[in-house]
Amino acid sequence: xxxxxxxxxxxxxxxxxxxxxxxxxxxxxxxxxxxxxxxxxxxxxxxxxxxxxxxxxxxxxxxxxxxxxxxxxxxxxxxxxxxxxxxxxxxxxxxxxxxxxxxxxxxxxxxxxxxxxxxxxxxxxxxxxxxxxxxxxxxxxxxxxxxxxxxxxxxxxxxxxxxxxxxxxxxxxxxxxxxxxxxxxxxxxxxxxxxxxxxxxxxxxxxxxxxxxxxxxxxxxxxxx
Numbered sequence: 001x002x003x004x005x006x007x008x009x010x011x012x013x014x015x016x017x018x019x020x021x022x023x024x025x026x027x028x029x030x031x032x033x034x035x036x037x038x039x040x041x042x043x044x045x046x047x048x049x050x051x052x053x054x055x056x057x058x059x060x061x062x063x064x065x066x067x068x069x070x071x072x073x074x075x076x077x078x079x080x081x082x083x084x085x086x087x088x089x090x091x092x093x094x095x096x097x098x099x100x101x102x103x104x105x106x107x108x109x110x111x112x113x114x115x116x117x118x119x120x121x122x123x124x125x126x127x128x129x130x131x132x133x134x135x136x137x138x139x140x141x142x143x144x145x146x147x148x149x150x151x152x153x154x155x156x157x158x159x160x161x162x163x164x165x166x167x168x169x170x171x172x173x174x175x176x177x178x179x180x181x182x183x184x185x186x187x188x189x190x191x192x193x194x195x196x197x198x199x200x201x202x203x204x205x206x207x208x209x210x211x212x213x214x215x216x217x218x219x220x221x222x223x224x225x
Contacts, residue, residue, distance in 0.1 A: 018092040023066035030060070033173045034164045037221050040156070040180030040214075041068040049115040049151040050183060053142070055135055055211050056124035058161035064178045065122055065156060073120045076107065076142075078128075108145055115149040125207060133162060135212055138204030140197070144189070147203060152183035155207055157214025160222055177218035181210050 027036075044050065052073065054065060062075050072094055079097035082090055090097075096110050111121050123146065125138035146153050160176035186203050189196045 035175040037177035043180040044069045048118050051146040051151050052122040052154045053125045054156035056129045058165045060161040060165045073122050074114050075122045115151045138208050140200050143204040144200045147189050152185050154183050155181045155210035157211050157218050159215050159218040175222045177222035179214045179218045181214050
């Protein structure tokens, strides 16, 4: 890889300032309120494509995920966030809108293009933030998107963020933790739609099982912080 390509691969999104503030500055400021445990950054590839998949409980989750790697990450965010000022802000936070509950081909094309270029993409497989802390089944669209790309899936477990910044968006002191696990590799999707559906479902179950395992490990460590 040429030096110019390396700069494009590892350099922050442009414009860089909002993304860098969100990923590096805000978490440091939050350390006054929350004790943190970060682990598993070595499981995120230093180069090449990968899909990061994590449980989602709080607006704080993407910021914690970004701290695990120096590489920029493309995030999927619900389309409602892109109105008004959000239409300026969220693209500069390296986010693209997700039309939930539909077959979002525009999202698929953007994610596929980013992965083909060897970048990192983060998707929350449950499709929305949890309001009760319970894990839900993976949405088939997010899993199918990852499998069709051929990129490895890196499972990530997060614990404690909902108690720090919950649905009310109010800040509370607490302990948070995040851990990434080894990449999961899956074969290509079968051409048969029936078989592909079964493969996607099985892959989704495996991803959520790993996320649950990692979240439990994080919870045990965070409670001992």
